[in-house]
Amino acid sequence: MVDESGRGRPRSESARTAVLHAVDDLLVEIGYAALTMKGIAERAGVGRQTVYRWWSNKAEVLYEASAIDAGRELSVPGGGDPHEDLKTYLDALVAFLSRSHAGTAYRALMGEAQHDADVAALLASRDILGESAAAVVEAARNASGTALSSEQATALLIGPPLFHILSGRGADGIDTEQLAERFLRTLNHPGT
Amino acid sequence: MVDESGRGRPRSESARTAVLHAVDDLLVEIGYAALTMKGIAERAGVGRQTVYRWWSNKAEVLYEASAIDAGRELSVPGGGDPHEDLKTYLDALVAFLSRSHAGTAYRALMGEAQHDADVAALLASRDILGESAAAVVEAARNASGTALSSEQATALLIGPPLFHILSGRGADGIDTEQLAERFLRTLNHPGT
Amino acid sequence: MVDESGRGRPRSESARTAVLHAVDDLLVEIGYAALTMKGIAERAGVGRQTVYRWWSNKAEVLYEASAIDAGRELSVPGGGDPHEDLKTYLDALVAFLSRSHAGTAYRALMGEAQHDADVAALLASRDILGESAAAVVEAARNASGTALSSEQATALLIGPPLFHILSGRGADGIDTEQLAERFLRTLNHPGT
Amino acid sequence: MVDESGRGRPRSESARTAVLHAVDDLLVEIGYAALTMKGIAERAGVGRQTVYRWWSNKAEVLYEASAIDAGRELSVPGGGDPHEDLKTYLDALVAFLSRSHAGTAYRALMGEAQHDADVAALLASRDILGESAAAVVEAARNASGTALSSEQATALLIGPPLFHILSGRGADGIDTEQLAERFLRTLNHPGT
DNA sequence: GTATAAGCGAGACGGTACGTCTTGTCTTGGC
DNA sequence: GCCAAGACAAGACGTACCGTCTCGCTTATAC
Structure with a gap:
């Protein structure tokens, strides 16, 4: 579905899992209301654009997580x-x-x-x-x-x-x- | 909590109803997600402090409305x-x-x-x-x-x-x- | 020119001078190229909006400073x-x-x-x-x-x-x- | 400095000229301020790394162009x-x-x-x-x-x-x- | 009648998340 | 080993809203 051509750098699986784990952790530590895309990216040690590239909003990444x-x-x-x-x-x-x-x-x-x-x-x-x-x-x-x-x-x-x-x-x-x-x-x- | 002494200007009932009506209207026009305290106050023609004085958050004013x-x-x-x-x-x-x-x-x-x-x-x-x-x-x-x-x-x-x-x-x-x-x-x- | 009506909170002179001093300081410390509106605001201890409210870009504030x-x-x-x-x-x-x-x-x-x-x-x-x-x-x-x-x-x-x-x-x-x-x-x- | 050994694929002259022409064109179309390395590479149909390989910044490529x-x-x-x-x-x-x-x-x-x-x-x-x-x-x-x-x-x-x-x-x-x-x-x- | 107090509209304040952008680097497969 | 593509971490952009504050003004009671 993504990157059909096979060209370009492939999606980083480690970035993906880092984001999902960050969401899991933050959900426990600070709760849903305080979750922010900025916070997720920082916690995951990932650029914000990388989060937005694969999930369009907080709900999507939380859902997958x-x-x-x-x-x-x-x-x-x-x-x-x-x-x-x-x-x-x-x-x-x-x-x-x-x-x-x-x-x-x-x-x-x-x-x-x-x-x-x-x-x-x-x-x-x-x-x-x-x-x-x-x-x-x-x-x-x-x-x-x-x-x-x-x-x-x-x-x-x-x-x-x-x-x-x-x-x-x-x-x-x-x-x-x-x-x-x-x-x-x-x-x-x-x-x- | 509110004006126990009876001194000072009394609460403006017109401001209160203006806020509640503004919430009703905005809820229909722009939906819950787009509701903001700022927007409510402006729509009601009321200072933001006046809203905060009587309701502590968006949920309270929406609930009353x-x-x-x-x-x-x-x-x-x-x-x-x-x-x-x-x-x-x-x-x-x-x-x-x-x-x-x-x-x-x-x-x-x-x-x-x-x-x-x-x-x-x-x-x-x-x-x-x-x-x-x-x-x-x-x-x-x-x-x-x-x-x-x-x-x-x-x-x-x-x-x-x-x-x-x-x-x-x-x-x-x-x-x-x-x-x-x-x-x-x-x-x-x-x-x- | 600004705030003609006299209504509302007046512009904070201390915020204005804090911004101008921050620009002066940062110019010496990090140079023009590294000047950012974000950095100026943070150095001045001022909200970014406050900077944008009175100067529309980096050049204007630097010019005034x-x-x-x-x-x-x-x-x-x-x-x-x-x-x-x-x-x-x-x-x-x-x-x-x-x-x-x-x-x-x-x-x-x-x-x-x-x-x-x-x-x-x-x-x-x-x-x-x-x-x-x-x-x-x-x-x-x-x-x-x-x-x-x-x-x-x-x-x-x-x-x-x-x-x-x-x-x-x-x-x-x-x-x-x-x-x-x-x-x-x-x-x-x-x-x- | 460049490919002294003669091994590997030689530098593409067509890529070089494509970049320089792209800079010329973009300078006229969008102006200097809007020039970006990303934009130059895309306009030239060239990888960004190829631009960075031969010119270290916007100024160098613009200067040569x-x-x-x-x-x-x-x-x-x-x-x-x-x-x-x-x-x-x-x-x-x-x-x-x-x-x-x-x-x-x-x-x-x-x-x-x-x-x-x-x-x-x-x-x-x-x-x-x-x-x-x-x-x-x-x-x-x-x-x-x-x-x-x-x-x-x-x-x-x-x-x-x-x-x-x-x-x-x-x-x-x-x-x-x-x-x-x-x-x-x-x-x-x-x-x- | 004048002082005191509190509510009022307006809007600036410090703070911070938003979603987008560009930077320079890295990592694929293909040539 | 160069190349196009494009993902990556980083961080500034300008905007929006938050809840608080500070003005001048108004509207009450209390003295």
């Missing part, structure tokens, strides 16, 4: 008992959203997306939350024969704990055991 | 058929979050709250979404005798459509009729 | 013997152009003016060299009854030593005694 | 009537300094030399102006038997019109006829 972590933290084995797998997934989701650094970045990006179309498009390009839930949701849907679409089921599963956390209530009041059980019962009910 | 609208848009009559009232409320909620100016402001504030403790405290000071749902949620809880707490029930009601909208899917795919029905069935089910 | 010195260094008493006064003036001129800090600045500005219309206009707004020579030139013209205009006479006086210095030959080879004498003889000659 | 033109424009036949030859030379000098592209480049370089020792050394390496005047000046000196050195005479001839042009007065007010006459009379006068 945390997407891998996010995927890893949200992936659960699956394939076992549906109820158990659901609870495991919800625990991972709650931990990610409320305690993980990658989750902090993701919440900030989701916030930014509410008033920045570029960030919204970036997040829409890959539905990290939806993807992470896909396996357990599909297993539950198949086992129940529900009429709910994947999207409806995903919203039903993720929505309640997400609202809880986004509205500042923290993760303590969330009972993933109950959430999993209610989710399954709603799916199993013939009328929906 | 949209809270009244938010409350009005989210208040539904209630007292009728529970299912019907729930659907009416959900329609109002979806319209607020996805189409209203006040809702745009609220989403932006909720986003900011994810990485700004001051904004988080501001939103926590009054749970606009939760309050708005309280009447219909309580009516449904009382009618069903559910074991779910008010908070759990509220998250169950608001979470799914909120996730849908916040993740950039828009409001079109939301079936408030089904959401209301599923919500009631979950409450009525003895096991939860 | 050195014009006073230039005028002082080039002013000679006059009123005595024409030949003596001319030599005194030429000595001052040569010292200014070849050794003084203000003269270094002036040569740099004159150089910049050759390819920057703004700087050219700035220098044209006040002909520092011409002005400084005016008194001695007029005295000589009046005493001789020459047909040469002020401008022609000024060029005749200043041109040769200026060429010498600008072309990098330094000041050592300049005999101001002879220059003064030749200048007077050219003026006194009836044919010119 | 305009020196030939400068020499040509300033060379006058000579050998005729001294007064006539002087006037011809002064006309060429004034045209060069005030209207020629090469002259524009030369004025810019002379300006740069005032605060850049490298450029000063470059210009000092070959005294283009002095050389150009040498023939007519020597002819006049020999004919007059003046006591003035070549350098003094050259400064006397070139200085006044140079000051006129460098100080932004343009070429219109210069009377080369009179300048030539005065120059000759000063040389002929026994006392100098």
Whole structure:
């Protein structure tokens, strides 16, 4: 996609990883609000132009820096008992959203997306939350024969704990055991 | 804190309303991202210090400017058929979050709250979404005798459509009729 | 000219002098080529905007910082013997152009003016060299009854030593005694 | 210095001339101030390193690009009537300094030399102006038997019109006829 | 009625991030 | 080993906004 001709100095992989690591570090040390492109470049020991050459804004570089972590933290084995797998997934989701650094970045990006179309498009390009839930949701849907679409089921599963956390209530009041059980019962009910 | 002695020139109510109106107008015209304290003051024909005197940051003035609208848009009559009232409320909620100016402001504030403790405290000071749902949620809880707490029930009601909208899917795919029905069935089910 | 209305915070005189002193200091310490608006602002302990608010470019601030010195260094008493006064003036001129800090600045500005219309206009707004020579030139013209205009006479006086210095030959080879004498003889000659 | 061993690819003459032509063109099109090494290389269709390999800075390449033109424009036949030859030379000098592209480049370089020792050394390496005047000046000196050195005479001839042009007065007010006459009379006068 | 106090609009202040630009160097593959 | 291409680190550019400050003016209560 980049440098199709093969001519010119190739992209420096070390610069790329230095930037991503700098973002990770700074996110922990000073937080999202204090992140600046200038600060990232300086911390990475990289020219500012090099950052702008490969990422067009703070959101893009932050997204790339945390997407891998996010995927890893949200992936659960699956394939076992549906109820158990659901609870495991919800625990991972709650931990990610409320305690993980990658989750902090993701919440900030989701916030930014509410008033920045570029960030919204970036997040829409890959539905990290939806993807992470896909396996357990599909297993539950198949086992129940529900009429709910994947999207409806995903919203039903993720929505309640997400609202809880986004509205500042923290993760303590969330009972993933109950959430999993209610989710399954709603799916199993013939009328929906 | 403010003029306890009664001496000195009193606060100018016209300046206050001019600021709030300027915020409303600018939010529509240029959007949240382009809002600046400088721009607000200039649009209101007010000194910048006057804005800072009464609101400590952009979030506070925006919150005050949209809270009244938010409350009005989210208040539904209630007292009728529970299912019907729930659907009416959900329609109002979806319209607020996805189409209203006040809702745009609220989403932006909720986003900011994810990485700004001051904004988080501001939103926590009054749970606009939760309050708005309280009447219909309580009516449904009382009618069903559910074991779910008010908070759990509220998250169950608001979470799914909120996730849908916040993740950039828009409001079109939301079936408030089904959401209301599923919500009631979950409450009525003895096991939860 | 500035702040005609009298409203708003008045210009800070201390900031203005801090900038001019910073320019003076930096010119000596790091030289003209290394002067930057950023560096001036930092050295003066002043915001960069403050510099840009009152001077539109490096040339303007440098001009203001050195014009006073230039005028002082080039002013000679006059009123005595024409030949003596001319030599005194030429000595001052040569010292200014070849050794003084203000003269270094002036040569740099004159150089910049050759390819920057703004700087050219700035220098044209006040002909520092011409002005400084005016008194001695007029005295000589009046005493001789020459047909040469002020401008022609000024060029005749200043041109040769200026060429010498600008072309990098330094000041050592300049005999101001002879220059003064030749200048007077050219003026006194009836044919010119 | 350059490729003494004869090994490796020889210097590309076409690259060299492409650079010099690019400088000539850009000087006319965008002016000296906007000239950049990057722009020169791109215009010449040449790698930037190739420019740096043969010229160490903007001044050097500009000097080489305009020196030939400068020499040509300033060379006058000579050998005729001294007064006539002087006037011809002064006309060429004034045209060069005030209207020629090469002259524009030369004025810019002379300006740069005032605060850049490298450029000063470059210009000092070959005294283009002095050389150009040498023939007519020597002819006049020999004919007059003046006591003035070549350098003094050259400064006397070139200085006044140079000051006129460098100080932004343009070429219109210069009377080369009179300048030539005065120059000759000063040389002929026994006392100098 | 006059002193005192505080709010007001305006706008300059020091500070700092923005995204772009140019510099001179380095690193590819191709000639 | 030169060449075109183009990425690299560095750092200045001029602009924008931040939150504070300093003016003269206005509008109140308190003496």
